[in-house]
């Protein structure tokens with residue numbers, strides 16, 4: 001990514017296509033084929049203001065400066081990841097903060113030898129602009145720095161988390177970087193901890209990280225940096241080595257987690273059509289409702305769960321154009337980049353091909369078809385229903401992957417309105 005700014009048009013295309021695959025869409029297929037897969041009450045906004053933190057109850061003799069008032073109303077998280085490689089077509093100024101309270105800069109990497117963050121030249125150019133622009137907007141949004149992503153590989157994270165010195169270097173670098181560029185928080189996107197050791201080391205990281213951001217806040221007099229993590233859709237991995245996220249440490253030390261509730265089906269299984277982000281599945285645990293309940297089961301408070309939704313669909317080629325339901329026979333991937341179409345391209349496709357568009361209430365998902373092309377995705381109805389589900393279960397909010405994939409911000413607006421109860 002260091003040479004990204006000087007990239008040729010061709011490279012730019014590659015990077016843009018990489019947008020689909022850089023979060024989790026690429027790693028999930030890989031994981032799948034390798035058989036990896038496969039009472040709460042309304043509270044103050046998570047982690048805010050400093051003082052709602054159980055850790056903050058400890059005596060603190062240093063005089064506390066008056067906390068800065070929260071710049072947004074206390075009504076949960078409407079999140080979105082902003083792929084920095086889209087900066088020129090979707091600059092930070094284009095993000096409508098009416099629809100987003102928390103925007104994640106995606107991504108910076110970890111240097112696998114020093115465990116410092118590796119900040120590229122384009123990152124250095126954009127990060128300050130990103131935070132300043134979001135903070136100056138009306139209403140303002142919080143800016144978080146997301147570390148990792150599917151392309152960064154799990155090795156550096158595992159090495160970092162396994163050793164006290166490495167964790168300390170990482171933590172120090174994340175805080176220094178966040179403060180230098182004006183971020184409000186830090187988000188770790190480790191895809192994925194691959195064994196129980198990684199998971200227990202992750203819990204130690206969370207603990208030390210929380211202590212570090214807390215003490216930095218009291219030293220600097222600034223609001224404490226938020227800590228979040230992008231995680232697998234469920235609290236335990238359904239395939240490969242059994243391993244479960246550290247629910248207690250998350251409940252105690254992390255402000256919220258972002259389960260990536262998508263990529264359940266895709267190009268790695270083209271035998272039948274599938275909805276890659278369905279809310280309900282009668283015949284399997286690979287669904288958003290299962291994932292969310294599995295997080296609650298390990299002790300993560302619903303208010304700390306921010307449900308992921310995709311702004312892209314996955315496509316199949318039907319075996320028989322007359323058999324076009326979910327789970328009907330397919331022969332391969334359909335239109336798009338290896339069976340991935342961004343939402344904005346789905347809307348265009350549907351219009352251009354006069355496709356049939358169906359909302360499926362059993363799964364809470366949408367699909368369209370034309371000839372032998374079949375596209376499974378989240379549209380306005382399924383997005384509204386899923387956000388209602390998140391509210392009904394007292395979740396902390398929702399997030400989208402990724403900003404820039406929507407059609408004229410229509411799904412972003414639909415989700416925001418559903419969250420606010422505006423119809």
Ligand SMILES: *[C@@H]1O[C@H](CO)[C@@H](O)[C@H](O)[C@H]1NC(C)=O
Pocket residue numbers: 091128129132133
């Ligand atoms: C961010 O960058 C854009 C484009 O380079 C520029 O117009 C804008 O003034 C910058 N905003 C801030 C807050 O630095």
Ligand SMILES: *[C@@H]1O[C@H](CO)[C@@H](O)[C@H](O)[C@H]1NC(C)=O
Pocket residue numbers: 114116169172173174176
């Ligand atoms: C790593 O970051 C720290 C600050 O957190 C800095 O002092 C150190 O020089 C950095 N190391 C390298 C190799 O860049």
Ligand SMILES: *[C@@H]1O[C@H](CO)[C@@H](O)[C@H](O)[C@H]1NC(C)=O
Pocket residue numbers: 283284285
């Ligand atoms: C789904 O998960 C539940 C509880 O986690 C488990 O008991 C059940 O066997 C799972 N079902 C399938 C089809 O894997």
Ligand SMILES: *[C@@H]1O[C@H](CO)[C@@H](O)[C@H](O)[C@H]1NC(C)=O
Pocket residue numbers: 347407408
């Ligand atoms: C999206 O916005 C552009 C510019 O305002 C407009 O021309 C276009 O018709 C819109 N498309 C849809 C599908 O709303």
Ligand SMILES: CC(=O)N[C@H]1CO[C@H](CO)[C@@H](O)[C@@H]1O
Pocket residue numbers: 161162163197198200201204
């Ligand atoms: C605290 C902790 O769980 N440390 C573990 C980190 O991971 C290494 C191996 O990767 C283990 O040996 C440690 O016990």
